[in-house]
Amino acid sequence: MSHQSTYNPQTGFEKWLDARLPIVRLGYDSFVDFPTPRNLNYWYTFGGILAVFLVIQILSGVVLAMHYVPHVDHAFDSVERIRRDVNYGWLIQSMHANGAAFFFVAVYLHMFRGLYYGSYKSPREILWIIGVVIYLLMMAAAFMGYVLPWGQMSYWGATVITNLVGALPVVGEGIREWLWGDFAVGNATLNRFFSLHYLIPFLIAGLVILHIWALHVPGNNNPTGVEVKGKGDTLPFHPYYTVKDGFAIVLFLMIFAGFVFYLPNVLGHADNSIEANPLVTPAHIVPEWYFLPFYAILRAVTFDIGPISAKLGGVLAMFGAIGVLFVVPWLDGSPVKSMRYRPIAKWCFLIFVIACLGLGWCGAENPDNLVFEFGGVGMKFVVLSQILTAYYFAFFLVILPVLGFIEKPTERPASIEASVLGSSSNATPAE
Protein backbone atom coordinates (compact mmCIF):
# COMPACT_ATOMS: atom_id res chain seq x y z
CA MET A 1 0.00 0.00 0.00
CA SER A 2 1.10 3.56 -0.58
CA HIS A 3 2.03 4.70 2.86
CA GLN A 4 1.39 7.91 4.73
CA SER A 5 4.07 10.48 4.00
CA THR A 6 6.37 11.11 6.96
CA TYR A 7 8.44 13.79 5.25
CA ASN A 8 8.85 16.76 7.54
CA PRO A 9 10.45 19.77 5.80
CA GLN A 10 12.88 21.44 8.20
CA THR A 11 14.32 24.53 6.53
CA GLY A 12 12.38 27.45 5.17
CA PHE A 13 13.42 26.65 1.62
CA GLU A 14 12.24 23.03 1.91
CA LYS A 15 8.85 24.23 3.17
CA TRP A 16 8.61 26.79 0.38
CA LEU A 17 9.49 24.16 -2.25
CA ASP A 18 7.24 21.48 -0.75
CA ALA A 19 4.22 23.76 -1.07
CA ARG A 20 4.98 24.31 -4.75
CA LEU A 21 6.57 21.10 -6.07
CA PRO A 22 6.77 18.29 -3.49
CA ILE A 23 9.62 16.58 -5.29
CA VAL A 24 11.79 16.15 -2.20
CA ARG A 25 8.79 14.56 -0.49
CA LEU A 26 8.42 12.16 -3.42
CA GLY A 27 12.06 11.12 -3.17
CA TYR A 28 11.91 10.83 0.62
CA ASP A 29 8.78 8.69 0.57
CA SER A 30 10.08 6.50 -2.28
CA PHE A 31 13.69 5.91 -1.36
CA VAL A 32 14.25 6.90 2.27
CA ASP A 33 11.27 6.07 4.41
CA PHE A 34 9.65 3.56 2.05
CA PRO A 35 8.57 0.50 4.11
CA THR A 36 10.32 -2.53 2.63
CA PRO A 37 9.99 -6.19 3.67
CA ARG A 38 12.77 -6.96 6.15
CA ASN A 39 13.68 -10.31 4.57
CA LEU A 40 14.77 -9.31 1.04
CA ASN A 41 17.83 -11.32 0.00
CA TYR A 42 20.56 -10.50 -2.51
CA TRP A 43 18.45 -11.67 -5.46
CA TYR A 44 16.44 -8.50 -4.81
CA THR A 45 19.41 -6.21 -5.44
CA PHE A 46 19.36 -6.59 -9.23
CA GLY A 47 16.69 -3.91 -9.66
CA GLY A 48 19.09 -1.34 -8.26
CA ILE A 49 21.95 -2.79 -10.31
CA LEU A 50 19.82 -2.47 -13.45
CA ALA A 51 19.10 1.18 -12.69
CA VAL A 52 22.84 1.81 -12.36
CA PHE A 53 23.51 0.10 -15.70
CA LEU A 54 20.83 2.10 -17.47
CA VAL A 55 22.64 5.23 -16.32
CA ILE A 56 26.04 3.81 -17.39
CA GLN A 57 24.70 2.95 -20.84
CA ILE A 58 23.08 6.35 -21.37
CA LEU A 59 26.11 8.35 -20.20
CA SER A 60 28.69 6.29 -22.13
CA GLY A 61 26.36 6.20 -25.15
CA VAL A 62 25.94 9.97 -25.24
CA VAL A 63 29.74 10.28 -25.25
CA LEU A 64 30.17 7.69 -28.02
CA ALA A 65 27.59 9.49 -30.17
CA MET A 66 29.83 12.58 -30.06
CA HIS A 67 32.51 10.66 -31.97
CA TYR A 68 30.62 8.05 -33.95
CA VAL A 69 29.70 8.62 -37.63
CA PRO A 70 26.53 6.80 -38.76
CA HIS A 71 27.51 6.27 -42.39
CA VAL A 72 28.44 2.99 -44.08
CA ASP A 73 31.73 4.47 -45.29
CA HIS A 74 32.80 5.83 -41.92
CA ALA A 75 31.04 3.89 -39.16
CA PHE A 76 33.60 1.09 -38.83
CA ASP A 77 36.57 3.47 -38.93
CA SER A 78 34.95 5.89 -36.49
CA VAL A 79 34.54 3.12 -33.91
CA GLU A 80 38.17 2.07 -34.42
CA ARG A 81 39.14 5.72 -34.00
CA ILE A 82 37.18 5.91 -30.75
CA ARG A 83 39.05 2.85 -29.50
CA ARG A 84 42.50 4.14 -30.51
CA ASP A 85 42.62 7.92 -30.76
CA VAL A 86 39.77 9.52 -28.81
CA ASN A 87 40.86 10.40 -25.27
CA TYR A 88 39.66 7.58 -23.01
CA GLY A 89 37.61 6.31 -25.92
CA TRP A 90 39.02 2.82 -25.31
CA LEU A 91 37.52 2.97 -21.81
CA ILE A 92 34.14 4.44 -22.67
CA GLN A 93 33.60 2.18 -25.69
CA SER A 94 34.50 -0.85 -23.61
CA MET A 95 32.12 0.28 -20.85
CA HIS A 96 29.29 0.63 -23.35
CA ALA A 97 29.85 -2.68 -25.15
CA ASN A 98 30.43 -4.70 -21.98
CA GLY A 99 27.79 -2.68 -20.15
CA ALA A 100 25.19 -4.09 -22.54
CA ALA A 101 26.27 -7.62 -21.66
CA PHE A 102 26.18 -6.97 -17.92
CA PHE A 103 22.82 -5.23 -18.30
CA PHE A 104 21.50 -8.53 -19.65
CA VAL A 105 23.19 -10.60 -16.93
CA ALA A 106 21.38 -8.46 -14.37
CA VAL A 107 18.02 -8.49 -16.16
CA TYR A 108 18.04 -12.27 -16.56
CA LEU A 109 18.80 -12.77 -12.85
CA HIS A 110 16.11 -10.18 -12.04
CA MET A 111 13.59 -12.07 -14.19
CA PHE A 112 14.47 -15.50 -12.83
CA ARG A 113 14.10 -14.07 -9.33
CA GLY A 114 10.65 -12.74 -10.24
CA LEU A 115 9.63 -16.13 -11.60
CA TYR A 116 10.93 -18.07 -8.59
CA TYR A 117 9.31 -15.88 -5.93
CA GLY A 118 6.08 -15.39 -7.90
CA SER A 119 6.56 -11.63 -8.11
CA TYR A 120 4.25 -11.50 -11.14
CA LYS A 121 1.18 -12.60 -9.16
CA SER A 122 -1.68 -10.42 -7.99
CA PRO A 123 -1.44 -7.55 -7.22
CA ARG A 124 1.78 -7.13 -9.25
CA GLU A 125 0.69 -8.16 -12.79
CA ILE A 126 1.12 -4.65 -14.25
CA LEU A 127 4.52 -4.35 -12.60
CA TRP A 128 5.55 -7.60 -14.31
CA ILE A 129 4.14 -6.60 -17.71
CA ILE A 130 5.95 -3.25 -17.65
CA GLY A 131 9.10 -5.24 -16.89
CA VAL A 132 8.58 -7.47 -19.93
CA VAL A 133 8.08 -4.38 -22.11
CA ILE A 134 11.35 -2.94 -20.75
CA TYR A 135 13.05 -6.25 -21.58
CA LEU A 136 11.71 -6.12 -25.16
CA LEU A 137 12.99 -2.56 -25.58
CA MET A 138 16.36 -3.63 -24.18
CA MET A 139 16.55 -6.34 -26.83
CA ALA A 140 15.69 -3.86 -29.58
CA ALA A 141 18.27 -1.36 -28.31
CA ALA A 142 20.96 -4.05 -27.99
CA PHE A 143 20.27 -5.42 -31.46
CA MET A 144 20.44 -2.02 -33.13
CA GLY A 145 23.46 -1.01 -31.08
CA TYR A 146 25.32 -4.10 -32.24
CA VAL A 147 24.75 -3.07 -35.86
CA LEU A 148 26.34 0.37 -35.42
CA PRO A 149 30.06 -0.65 -35.46
CA TRP A 150 29.36 -1.98 -38.97
CA GLY A 151 31.52 -5.06 -38.71
CA GLN A 152 30.80 -8.33 -40.47
CA MET A 153 28.76 -9.70 -37.58
CA SER A 154 26.88 -6.38 -37.29
CA TYR A 155 25.92 -6.43 -40.95
CA TRP A 156 25.02 -10.09 -41.23
CA GLY A 157 23.27 -10.19 -37.88
CA ALA A 158 21.13 -7.28 -39.09
CA THR A 159 20.51 -9.04 -42.41
CA VAL A 160 19.45 -12.33 -40.83
CA ILE A 161 17.22 -10.76 -38.17
CA THR A 162 15.47 -8.31 -40.53
CA ASN A 163 14.97 -11.16 -43.00
CA LEU A 164 12.95 -12.91 -40.29
CA VAL A 165 10.24 -10.32 -40.89
CA GLY A 166 10.16 -11.44 -44.53
CA ALA A 167 8.80 -14.76 -43.32
CA LEU A 168 5.44 -13.15 -42.56
CA PRO A 169 2.90 -13.99 -45.26
CA VAL A 170 1.80 -11.28 -47.76
CA VAL A 171 3.12 -8.19 -45.92
CA GLY A 172 6.52 -9.60 -44.95
CA GLU A 173 8.59 -8.37 -47.88
CA GLY A 174 7.05 -4.90 -47.84
CA ILE A 175 7.77 -4.51 -44.14
CA ARG A 176 11.32 -5.72 -44.69
CA GLU A 177 12.04 -3.04 -47.30
CA TRP A 178 10.34 -0.51 -45.06
CA LEU A 179 12.71 -1.45 -42.24
CA TRP A 180 15.75 -1.31 -44.55
CA GLY A 181 14.78 1.81 -46.48
CA ASP A 182 16.58 0.11 -49.34
CA PHE A 183 16.72 -3.24 -51.11
CA ALA A 184 19.25 -4.55 -48.60
CA VAL A 185 20.71 -3.52 -45.25
CA GLY A 186 22.49 -0.30 -46.16
CA ASN A 187 23.14 3.30 -45.22
CA ALA A 188 19.47 4.10 -44.70
CA THR A 189 19.25 1.16 -42.30
CA LEU A 190 22.34 2.23 -40.36
CA ASN A 191 21.02 5.80 -40.00
CA ARG A 192 17.64 4.80 -38.64
CA PHE A 193 19.13 2.21 -36.31
CA PHE A 194 21.39 4.91 -34.86
CA SER A 195 18.42 7.24 -34.38
CA LEU A 196 16.31 4.57 -32.69
CA HIS A 197 19.23 3.27 -30.65
CA TYR A 198 19.56 6.75 -29.17
CA LEU A 199 15.82 7.01 -28.53
CA ILE A 200 15.05 3.68 -26.87
CA PRO A 201 17.06 4.13 -23.64
CA PHE A 202 14.94 7.18 -22.84
CA LEU A 203 11.77 5.18 -23.44
CA ILE A 204 13.21 2.59 -21.07
CA ALA A 205 13.93 5.29 -18.49
CA GLY A 206 10.29 6.42 -18.69
CA LEU A 207 9.07 2.86 -18.27
CA VAL A 208 11.43 2.35 -15.33
CA ILE A 209 9.61 5.20 -13.57
CA LEU A 210 6.29 3.44 -14.24
CA HIS A 211 7.90 0.16 -13.09
CA ILE A 212 8.91 1.71 -9.76
CA TRP A 213 5.53 3.38 -9.42
CA ALA A 214 3.79 0.04 -9.99
CA LEU A 215 6.19 -1.48 -7.44
CA HIS A 216 5.46 1.11 -4.80
CA VAL A 217 1.68 0.77 -4.91
CA PRO A 218 1.57 -2.84 -3.61
CA GLY A 219 5.13 -2.71 -2.21
CA ASN A 220 7.86 -5.30 -2.70
CA ASN A 221 7.19 -8.99 -2.88
CA ASN A 222 9.64 -10.97 -0.72
CA PRO A 223 11.21 -14.44 -0.55
CA THR A 224 8.33 -15.87 1.50
CA GLY A 225 5.69 -14.52 -0.86
CA VAL A 226 3.65 -13.61 2.23
CA GLU A 227 2.36 -10.04 1.97
CA VAL A 228 3.30 -7.38 4.48
CA LYS A 229 0.80 -7.46 7.35
CA GLY A 230 2.16 -5.04 9.90
CA LYS A 231 4.90 -2.66 10.85
CA GLY A 232 7.07 -5.48 12.21
CA ASP A 233 7.35 -6.93 8.70
CA THR A 234 9.11 -3.93 7.19
CA LEU A 235 12.17 -1.74 7.53
CA PRO A 236 12.68 1.72 6.06
CA PHE A 237 14.40 1.57 2.67
CA HIS A 238 17.17 3.82 3.96
CA PRO A 239 19.58 2.83 5.39
CA TYR A 240 18.76 -0.89 5.29
CA TYR A 241 18.34 -1.35 1.54
CA THR A 242 20.37 1.57 0.29
CA VAL A 243 23.30 -0.15 1.99
CA LYS A 244 22.40 -3.65 0.86
CA ASP A 245 21.78 -2.55 -2.74
CA GLY A 246 24.90 -0.39 -2.63
CA PHE A 247 27.03 -3.32 -1.51
CA ALA A 248 25.67 -5.53 -4.31
CA ILE A 249 26.18 -2.75 -6.85
CA VAL A 250 29.82 -2.38 -5.81
CA LEU A 251 30.43 -6.15 -6.09
CA PHE A 252 28.76 -6.29 -9.49
CA LEU A 253 30.69 -3.26 -10.73
CA MET A 254 33.95 -4.94 -9.64
CA ILE A 255 33.26 -7.90 -11.94
CA PHE A 256 32.16 -5.46 -14.67
CA ALA A 257 35.41 -3.50 -14.29
CA GLY A 258 37.37 -6.73 -14.65
CA PHE A 259 35.84 -7.22 -18.07
CA VAL A 260 36.10 -3.56 -19.08
CA PHE A 261 39.80 -3.38 -18.28
CA TYR A 262 41.16 -6.88 -18.81
CA LEU A 263 38.74 -8.72 -21.13
CA PRO A 264 37.22 -5.91 -23.20
CA ASN A 265 36.62 -8.05 -26.30
CA VAL A 266 36.02 -11.47 -24.81
CA LEU A 267 32.23 -11.21 -25.13
CA GLY A 268 32.45 -9.92 -28.70
CA HIS A 269 33.06 -11.84 -31.89
CA ALA A 270 36.29 -11.81 -33.91
CA ASP A 271 34.37 -11.37 -37.19
CA ASN A 272 33.19 -7.97 -36.02
CA SER A 273 36.75 -6.70 -36.34
CA ILE A 274 36.31 -7.05 -40.10
CA GLU A 275 34.42 -4.24 -41.82
CA ALA A 276 30.97 -5.14 -43.16
CA ASN A 277 31.06 -6.69 -46.63
CA PRO A 278 27.71 -7.30 -48.35
CA LEU A 279 29.31 -9.81 -50.73
CA VAL A 280 30.84 -12.21 -48.19
CA THR A 281 28.96 -13.91 -45.38
CA PRO A 282 30.97 -15.14 -42.37
CA ALA A 283 31.01 -18.92 -42.13
CA HIS A 284 29.16 -18.97 -38.82
CA ILE A 285 26.74 -16.20 -37.85
CA VAL A 286 25.88 -15.97 -34.17
CA PRO A 287 24.13 -13.22 -32.26
CA GLU A 288 25.44 -11.76 -29.01
CA TRP A 289 25.35 -14.30 -26.17
CA TYR A 290 22.25 -12.81 -24.55
CA PHE A 291 20.16 -13.64 -27.63
CA LEU A 292 21.48 -17.18 -28.09
CA PRO A 293 18.58 -19.00 -26.35
CA PHE A 294 16.07 -17.29 -28.64
CA TYR A 295 18.27 -17.94 -31.67
CA ALA A 296 18.25 -21.64 -30.73
CA ILE A 297 14.44 -21.59 -30.48
CA LEU A 298 14.29 -19.93 -33.91
CA ARG A 299 16.40 -22.68 -35.45
CA ALA A 300 14.70 -25.51 -33.54
CA VAL A 301 11.65 -25.35 -35.84
CA THR A 302 12.93 -27.26 -38.86
CA PHE A 303 9.60 -28.71 -39.94
CA ASP A 304 6.42 -27.29 -41.49
CA ILE A 305 3.38 -27.18 -39.21
CA GLY A 306 0.33 -27.43 -41.46
CA PRO A 307 0.22 -24.24 -43.56
CA ILE A 308 3.00 -22.63 -41.50
CA SER A 309 6.42 -23.01 -43.12
CA ALA A 310 9.43 -23.94 -41.02
CA LYS A 311 10.81 -20.43 -41.49
CA LEU A 312 7.65 -18.70 -40.26
CA GLY A 313 7.22 -21.32 -37.53
CA GLY A 314 10.68 -20.53 -36.19
CA VAL A 315 9.93 -16.82 -36.13
CA LEU A 316 6.61 -17.39 -34.35
CA ALA A 317 8.28 -19.66 -31.80
CA MET A 318 10.99 -17.11 -31.11
CA PHE A 319 8.58 -14.24 -30.57
CA GLY A 320 6.21 -16.57 -28.74
CA ALA A 321 8.98 -17.41 -26.27
CA ILE A 322 9.02 -13.75 -25.22
CA GLY A 323 5.30 -13.15 -25.71
CA VAL A 324 4.38 -15.95 -23.30
CA LEU A 325 5.99 -13.94 -20.50
CA PHE A 326 3.20 -11.35 -20.78
CA VAL A 327 0.56 -13.88 -19.72
CA VAL A 328 2.52 -15.72 -17.01
CA PRO A 329 0.44 -14.03 -14.26
CA TRP A 330 -2.64 -15.79 -15.67
CA LEU A 331 -0.98 -19.09 -16.56
CA ASP A 332 0.21 -19.77 -13.02
CA GLY A 333 -2.88 -20.75 -11.04
CA SER A 334 -1.20 -21.44 -7.71
CA PRO A 335 -2.19 -19.06 -4.91
CA VAL A 336 1.23 -19.57 -3.31
CA LYS A 337 3.71 -16.99 -4.59
CA SER A 338 7.11 -18.22 -3.49
CA MET A 339 8.39 -21.50 -4.92
CA ARG A 340 10.12 -22.03 -1.56
CA TYR A 341 6.80 -23.53 -0.51
CA ARG A 342 6.03 -25.25 -3.82
CA PRO A 343 7.82 -28.64 -3.74
CA ILE A 344 7.16 -29.57 -7.41
CA ALA A 345 7.33 -26.13 -9.01
CA LYS A 346 10.72 -25.56 -7.40
CA TRP A 347 12.27 -28.46 -9.31
CA CYS A 348 10.47 -27.63 -12.55
CA PHE A 349 11.88 -24.11 -12.22
CA LEU A 350 15.41 -25.44 -11.74
CA ILE A 351 15.06 -27.51 -14.92
CA PHE A 352 13.68 -24.42 -16.67
CA VAL A 353 16.80 -22.43 -15.77
CA ILE A 354 18.98 -25.29 -17.03
CA ALA A 355 16.90 -25.45 -20.23
CA CYS A 356 17.47 -21.73 -20.84
CA LEU A 357 21.22 -22.15 -20.37
CA GLY A 358 21.16 -25.23 -22.60
CA LEU A 359 19.34 -23.30 -25.30
CA GLY A 360 22.07 -20.68 -25.09
CA TRP A 361 24.63 -23.42 -25.68
CA CYS A 362 22.65 -24.75 -28.68
CA GLY A 363 22.38 -21.24 -30.11
CA ALA A 364 26.16 -20.88 -30.17
CA GLU A 365 26.75 -24.19 -31.97
CA ASN A 366 26.20 -25.31 -35.53
CA PRO A 367 22.83 -27.16 -35.49
CA ASP A 368 24.29 -30.15 -37.30
CA ASN A 369 27.20 -30.63 -34.90
CA LEU A 370 26.91 -33.43 -32.37
CA VAL A 371 26.31 -32.72 -28.68
CA PHE A 372 27.95 -36.02 -27.84
CA GLU A 373 29.05 -39.08 -29.71
CA PHE A 374 29.20 -42.55 -28.26
CA GLY A 375 30.08 -45.57 -30.33
CA GLY A 376 29.05 -44.03 -33.63
CA VAL A 377 25.72 -42.65 -32.42
CA GLY A 378 25.20 -39.11 -31.20
CA MET A 379 22.71 -36.33 -30.86
CA LYS A 380 22.71 -33.21 -33.02
CA PHE A 381 22.40 -29.78 -31.41
CA VAL A 382 19.23 -29.18 -33.36
CA VAL A 383 17.61 -32.15 -31.60
CA LEU A 384 18.74 -30.91 -28.18
CA SER A 385 17.37 -27.46 -28.96
CA GLN A 386 14.04 -29.02 -29.98
CA ILE A 387 13.82 -30.89 -26.67
CA LEU A 388 14.72 -27.79 -24.66
CA THR A 389 12.34 -25.57 -26.67
CA ALA A 390 9.55 -28.04 -25.93
CA TYR A 391 10.37 -27.83 -22.22
CA TYR A 392 10.56 -24.02 -22.34
CA PHE A 393 7.00 -23.77 -23.63
CA ALA A 394 5.73 -26.69 -21.54
CA PHE A 395 6.95 -24.95 -18.37
CA PHE A 396 4.71 -21.95 -19.03
CA LEU A 397 1.81 -23.53 -20.90
CA VAL A 398 1.46 -26.90 -19.14
CA ILE A 399 3.46 -27.17 -15.93
CA LEU A 400 2.52 -23.85 -14.30
CA PRO A 401 -1.23 -24.14 -15.04
CA VAL A 402 -1.44 -27.82 -14.04
CA LEU A 403 0.55 -27.40 -10.83
CA GLY A 404 -2.01 -24.83 -9.73
CA PHE A 405 -4.47 -27.72 -9.41
CA ILE A 406 -2.38 -30.67 -8.27
CA GLU A 407 0.47 -29.29 -6.17
CA LYS A 408 0.20 -29.35 -2.38
CA PRO A 409 2.26 -26.46 -1.02
CA THR A 410 4.25 -26.84 2.17
CA GLU A 411 3.50 -24.78 5.26
CA ARG A 412 4.19 -21.07 4.95
CA PRO A 413 5.19 -18.73 7.78
CA ALA A 414 2.42 -16.71 9.35
CA SER A 415 4.18 -13.47 8.54
CA ILE A 416 7.45 -12.06 7.26
CA GLU A 417 8.41 -11.22 10.83
CA ALA A 418 7.76 -14.79 11.95
CA SER A 419 9.85 -16.16 9.10
CA VAL A 420 12.78 -13.96 10.09
CA LEU A 421 12.60 -14.34 13.85
CA GLY A 422 11.45 -17.95 13.95
CA SER A 423 8.04 -19.30 14.85
CA SER A 424 8.95 -19.79 18.53
CA SER A 425 9.72 -16.11 18.97
CA ASN A 426 7.33 -13.93 20.83
CA ALA A 427 8.90 -10.71 19.69
CA THR A 428 5.59 -9.19 18.70
CA PRO A 429 3.20 -8.99 21.58
CA ALA A 430 -0.40 -9.43 20.57
CA GLU A 431 -2.07 -6.07 20.22
Add this chain to the structure above:
Amino acid sequence: MTDHISEEPTRRDFIYIAAGGAAAIGGALTIWPFIHQMNPAADTLALGSIRKDISSLAVGQEITIMFRGGPVFIRRRTEAEIAEAVDTPFDALPDDMARNENLPDDASAVDANRVLNPEFLIVKGNCTHLGCVPVGNGAGDYDGWFCPCHGSHYDASARIRRGPAPENLPVPTYIFENEGAVVKLGATSDEVAAAGWSVA
Protein backbone atom coordinates in the same frame (compact mmCIF):
# COMPACT_ATOMS: atom_id res chain seq x y z
CA MET B 1 -37.15 4.54 -13.84
CA THR B 2 -38.00 7.13 -16.36
CA ASP B 3 -37.43 6.12 -19.94
CA HIS B 4 -35.19 8.07 -22.29
CA ILE B 5 -35.62 5.69 -25.18
CA SER B 6 -35.93 8.05 -28.09
CA GLU B 7 -33.90 11.03 -27.10
CA GLU B 8 -33.29 13.19 -30.13
CA PRO B 9 -29.64 13.66 -31.10
CA THR B 10 -28.65 17.20 -30.28
CA ARG B 11 -26.43 19.64 -32.13
CA ARG B 12 -23.81 18.94 -29.45
CA ASP B 13 -23.81 15.22 -30.30
CA PHE B 14 -23.19 16.15 -33.91
CA ILE B 15 -20.27 18.40 -32.95
CA TYR B 16 -18.76 15.64 -30.81
CA ILE B 17 -18.88 13.14 -33.65
CA ALA B 18 -17.72 15.63 -36.29
CA ALA B 19 -14.81 16.83 -34.16
CA GLY B 20 -13.84 13.30 -33.16
CA GLY B 21 -14.03 12.09 -36.75
CA ALA B 22 -11.99 15.00 -38.07
CA ALA B 23 -9.33 14.41 -35.39
CA ALA B 24 -9.17 10.68 -36.18
CA ILE B 25 -8.88 11.14 -39.95
CA GLY B 26 -6.48 14.05 -39.61
CA GLY B 27 -4.37 12.01 -37.21
CA ALA B 28 -4.25 9.08 -39.59
CA LEU B 29 -3.30 11.33 -42.51
CA THR B 30 -0.55 12.93 -40.44
CA ILE B 31 0.90 9.56 -39.42
CA TRP B 32 1.31 8.37 -43.01
CA PRO B 33 4.28 10.63 -43.97
CA PHE B 34 6.03 9.52 -40.80
CA ILE B 35 5.62 5.87 -41.81
CA HIS B 36 6.29 6.27 -45.51
CA GLN B 37 9.54 8.22 -44.96
CA MET B 38 11.15 4.92 -44.00
CA ASN B 39 10.49 3.29 -47.37
CA PRO B 40 13.29 3.42 -50.01
CA ALA B 41 13.83 7.05 -51.06
CA ALA B 42 13.63 8.34 -54.64
CA ASP B 43 17.41 8.30 -55.16
CA THR B 44 17.58 4.75 -53.81
CA LEU B 45 14.90 3.69 -56.27
CA ALA B 46 16.72 5.52 -59.07
CA LEU B 47 19.84 3.40 -58.58
CA GLY B 48 17.83 0.75 -60.34
CA SER B 49 20.07 -0.33 -63.23
CA ILE B 50 23.74 -1.08 -63.96
CA ARG B 51 25.68 -2.51 -66.92
CA LYS B 52 28.41 -5.14 -66.78
CA ASP B 53 30.66 -6.41 -69.58
CA ILE B 54 30.55 -10.19 -69.46
CA SER B 55 32.35 -10.96 -72.71
CA SER B 56 35.60 -11.75 -70.89
CA LEU B 57 34.02 -14.44 -68.69
CA ALA B 58 35.50 -17.85 -69.41
CA VAL B 59 33.30 -20.93 -69.53
CA GLY B 60 32.89 -22.16 -65.95
CA GLN B 61 33.81 -18.77 -64.50
CA GLU B 62 31.63 -16.98 -61.99
CA ILE B 63 31.60 -13.37 -60.81
CA THR B 64 29.68 -11.56 -58.08
CA ILE B 65 28.68 -7.94 -58.58
CA MET B 66 26.85 -5.43 -56.40
CA PHE B 67 23.36 -4.51 -57.52
CA ARG B 68 20.86 -2.61 -55.35
CA GLY B 69 22.98 -3.14 -52.24
CA GLY B 70 23.26 -6.88 -52.63
CA PRO B 71 25.20 -9.46 -54.60
CA VAL B 72 24.26 -10.79 -58.03
CA PHE B 73 25.87 -13.98 -59.31
CA ILE B 74 26.79 -14.19 -63.01
CA ARG B 75 27.96 -17.65 -63.99
CA ARG B 76 29.00 -18.77 -67.48
CA ARG B 77 27.91 -22.37 -67.25
CA THR B 78 29.64 -25.37 -68.79
CA GLU B 79 27.84 -27.72 -71.17
CA ALA B 80 27.67 -30.30 -68.39
CA GLU B 81 26.06 -27.83 -65.97
CA ILE B 82 23.48 -26.76 -68.54
CA ALA B 83 22.64 -30.38 -69.32
CA GLU B 84 22.34 -31.19 -65.62
CA ALA B 85 20.06 -28.20 -65.00
CA VAL B 86 17.86 -29.01 -68.00
CA ASP B 87 17.63 -32.73 -67.21
CA THR B 88 16.68 -32.29 -63.54
CA PRO B 89 13.26 -33.93 -63.06
CA PHE B 90 10.61 -31.37 -62.16
CA ASP B 91 9.47 -33.23 -59.05
CA ALA B 92 12.98 -32.98 -57.56
CA LEU B 93 12.43 -29.23 -57.11
CA PRO B 94 11.04 -28.12 -53.71
CA ASP B 95 10.08 -24.76 -55.27
CA ASP B 96 8.38 -25.28 -58.64
CA MET B 97 8.19 -21.57 -59.54
CA ALA B 98 10.70 -19.83 -61.84
CA ARG B 99 11.09 -16.80 -59.50
CA ASN B 100 12.05 -14.82 -62.56
CA GLU B 101 11.16 -11.11 -62.50
CA ASN B 102 11.28 -11.06 -66.33
CA LEU B 103 8.47 -13.60 -66.61
CA PRO B 104 4.94 -13.89 -65.24
CA ASP B 105 4.74 -15.06 -61.62
CA ASP B 106 3.26 -18.43 -62.56
CA ALA B 107 6.15 -19.52 -64.82
CA SER B 108 7.46 -22.94 -63.84
CA ALA B 109 10.95 -23.64 -62.53
CA VAL B 110 12.32 -25.43 -65.61
CA ASP B 111 15.83 -24.26 -66.50
CA ALA B 112 14.62 -22.51 -69.66
CA ASN B 113 12.54 -20.17 -67.49
CA ARG B 114 15.58 -19.21 -65.42
CA VAL B 115 17.84 -17.92 -68.20
CA LEU B 116 17.73 -15.72 -71.29
CA ASN B 117 20.83 -17.35 -72.74
CA PRO B 118 21.42 -20.83 -71.25
CA GLU B 119 25.12 -20.15 -71.07
CA PHE B 120 24.72 -17.27 -68.61
CA LEU B 121 22.94 -17.85 -65.33
CA ILE B 122 22.22 -14.54 -63.59
CA VAL B 123 20.59 -14.59 -60.14
CA LYS B 124 20.43 -12.48 -57.01
CA GLY B 125 22.94 -13.80 -54.50
CA ASN B 126 21.07 -13.68 -51.19
CA CYS B 127 19.85 -16.98 -49.80
CA THR B 128 16.05 -17.00 -49.71
CA HIS B 129 16.17 -18.30 -46.15
CA LEU B 130 17.70 -15.43 -44.18
CA GLY B 131 19.74 -13.51 -46.71
CA CYS B 132 23.30 -14.87 -46.38
CA VAL B 133 25.47 -15.05 -49.49
CA PRO B 134 25.84 -18.67 -50.63
CA VAL B 135 29.24 -20.02 -51.68
CA GLY B 136 29.38 -20.69 -55.42
CA ASN B 137 31.54 -22.34 -58.08
CA GLY B 138 29.73 -25.66 -57.98
CA ALA B 139 29.49 -25.84 -54.19
CA GLY B 140 26.96 -28.01 -52.37
CA ASP B 141 25.56 -31.40 -53.24
CA TYR B 142 23.91 -30.21 -56.46
CA ASP B 143 26.82 -28.50 -58.27
CA GLY B 144 25.61 -24.99 -57.72
CA TRP B 145 25.66 -22.97 -54.49
CA PHE B 146 25.79 -23.81 -50.82
CA CYS B 147 24.72 -21.42 -48.05
CA PRO B 148 26.99 -21.86 -45.02
CA CYS B 149 24.62 -20.18 -42.59
CA HIS B 150 21.92 -22.80 -42.35
CA GLY B 151 22.89 -25.35 -44.98
CA SER B 152 20.76 -24.70 -48.10
CA HIS B 153 21.88 -26.39 -51.33
CA TYR B 154 21.16 -24.82 -54.72
CA ASP B 155 21.65 -26.55 -58.09
CA ALA B 156 23.27 -25.47 -61.37
CA SER B 157 20.18 -23.38 -62.13
CA ALA B 158 20.34 -21.80 -58.61
CA ARG B 159 17.16 -23.60 -57.65
CA ILE B 160 16.75 -24.72 -54.03
CA ARG B 161 17.20 -28.48 -53.70
CA ARG B 162 17.70 -29.12 -49.99
CA GLY B 163 17.76 -27.12 -46.75
CA PRO B 164 15.67 -24.47 -45.02
CA ALA B 165 15.49 -21.95 -47.89
CA PRO B 166 11.93 -21.85 -49.24
CA GLU B 167 12.52 -20.47 -52.74
CA ASN B 168 14.87 -20.55 -55.73
CA LEU B 169 17.36 -17.70 -55.98
CA PRO B 170 15.42 -14.97 -57.82
CA VAL B 171 16.36 -13.79 -61.30
CA PRO B 172 16.55 -9.96 -61.52
CA THR B 173 15.22 -8.14 -64.58
CA TYR B 174 17.99 -7.99 -67.16
CA ILE B 175 18.67 -7.87 -70.90
CA PHE B 176 21.74 -8.37 -73.06
CA GLU B 177 23.22 -5.51 -75.08
CA ASN B 178 26.00 -5.30 -77.70
CA GLU B 179 25.17 -8.75 -79.04
CA GLY B 180 25.38 -10.39 -75.66
CA ALA B 181 28.64 -8.82 -74.54
CA VAL B 182 27.04 -6.61 -71.90
CA VAL B 183 24.31 -7.39 -69.39
CA LYS B 184 22.05 -4.61 -68.16
CA LEU B 185 20.66 -5.39 -64.71
CA GLY B 186 17.45 -3.63 -63.67
CA ALA B 187 16.01 -3.41 -67.16
CA THR B 188 12.66 -1.65 -67.59
CA SER B 189 9.55 -3.65 -68.41
CA ASP B 190 9.62 -2.35 -72.02
CA GLU B 191 13.23 -3.51 -72.46
CA VAL B 192 12.38 -6.88 -70.97
CA ALA B 193 9.43 -7.28 -73.32
CA ALA B 194 11.65 -6.53 -76.34
CA ALA B 195 14.51 -8.79 -75.25
CA GLY B 196 12.95 -12.09 -76.11
CA TRP B 197 12.02 -13.35 -72.63
CA SER B 198 9.31 -15.98 -72.96
CA VAL B 199 7.79 -18.71 -70.84
CA ALA B 200 8.92 -22.21 -71.81
